[in-house]
Amino acid sequence: LKKFDRLIVDEATQVLEPMMAGLVTRFDKVLMIGDHKQLPAVVTQPPAQCITQDSGLHAIGLRNLGDSYFERVFHRCLDEGWTWAFDSLRHQGRMHRDIMKFPSEQFYDGMLETLPESMERGQSQNADLQLDSDGSPLSVLVASRRVIFIPVKSVELASSKTNSSEADLIPEVVTAISKVYQRSTEVDFDLNSLGIITPYRAQIALIRECLSKADIDPDSLSIDTVERYQGGARKIILISLCVNSAEQLRHLVSESTDGVDRKLNVALTRAQEQLIVLGDPEILAANSTYASFIKRYSVSLVAQPIT
Numbered sequence: 001l002k003k004f005d006r007l008i009v010d011e012a013t014q015v016l017e018p019m020m021a022g023l024v025t026r027f028d029k030v031l032m033i034g035d036h037k038q039l040p041a042v043v044t045q046p047p048a049q050c051i052t053q054d055s056g057l058h059a060i061g062l063r064n065l066g067d068s069y070f071e072r073v074f075h076r077c078l079d080e081g082w083t084w085a086f087d088s089l090r091h092q093g094r095m096h097r098d099i100m101k102f103p104s105e106q107f108y109d110g111m112l113e114t115l116p117e118s119m120e121r122g123q124s125q126n127a128d129l130q131l132d133s134d135g136s137p138l139s140v141l142v143a144s145r146r147v148i149f150i151p152v153k154s155v156e157l158a159s160s161k162t163n164s165s166e167a168d169l170i171p172e173v174v175t176a177i178s179k180v181y182q183r184s185t186e187v188d189f190d191l192n193s194l195g196i197i198t199p200y201r202a203q204i205a206l207i208r209e210c211l212s213k214a215d216i217d218p219d220s221l222s223i224d225t226v227e228r229y230q231g232g233a234r235k236i237i238l239i240s241l242c243v244n245s246a247e248q249l250r251h252l253v254s255e256s257t258d259g260v261d262r263k264l265n266v267a268l269t270r271a272q273e274q275l276i277v278l279g280d281p282e283i284l285a286a287n288s289t290y291a292s293f294i295k296r297y298s299v300s301l302v303a304q305p306i307t
Helices: 017-024 055-059 069-080 097-107 120-125 137-144 164-182 201-213 246-252 262-268 288-297
Strands: 006-009 029-032 147-151 194-197 222-224 234-240 271-279
Touching: 006 017, 017 069, 029 069, 097 147, 097 262, 097 271, 097 288, 137 147, 137 164, 147 288, 164 194, 164 201, 164 234, 164 271, 201 222, 234 262, 271 288
Parallel strands: 006 029, 147 271, 194 222, 194 234, 234 271
Antiparallel strands: none
């Protein structure tokens, strides 16, 4: 009924080939915006049934029907050298530089940058952490580090979708965060500034129960899966990885065609000012990306001197 000249598709990595096929042919210009290194489109079809066998489809890069149209076309542009057809955004205004560093190196070939320091947000993205602790081990860590991995030994059955060790520790971490930030008059903080990410609904329920027992209202902060967090952010992100076995680790990792763990990428990049991760280092270290993160950011809860 009406002719349009330009099509703009946001979150384009959530759109599969069939949904795009009937649209792109009707526009003179198509602009797609997305990040194929974050979570892909939801596909209920078994992975084995998504693999294509046709040589003609392979010739245009269509090997997996579970991949988005955006991802295929982006790789096609790279392979053919069509530099006129794409560009990449480098500056991000969400994460502090210390939080940005690991995802940038691991997932984006070091290309990410903070905003220019001539902008107010750019200044805060590069500011030093200036918080006061009460001297307790957790308080000292929160006040002194932007990114923290706390080792937590799993005691659950290998198939369990809960981790009581992590759930029990979370109220202590939340309390330490609250006390440290409330001691600083220059930081605007309430529990709504804090988000908790974990892979299983059962772990969400257990965390909520543990928070309630510690007289912390679980509804005062956001607790959800990484899938529900895509597109969102919080000043402080607390991640309970809830991995009790090597098999669970394999299911947790979601690799793109570039070898990027998309779930971990999304989880880490939800944090604006501080990131705290809980998990079993012995199990997680079987994956090279997690092993690298643990090596860089793992800490002990043994009392540390205040500096």
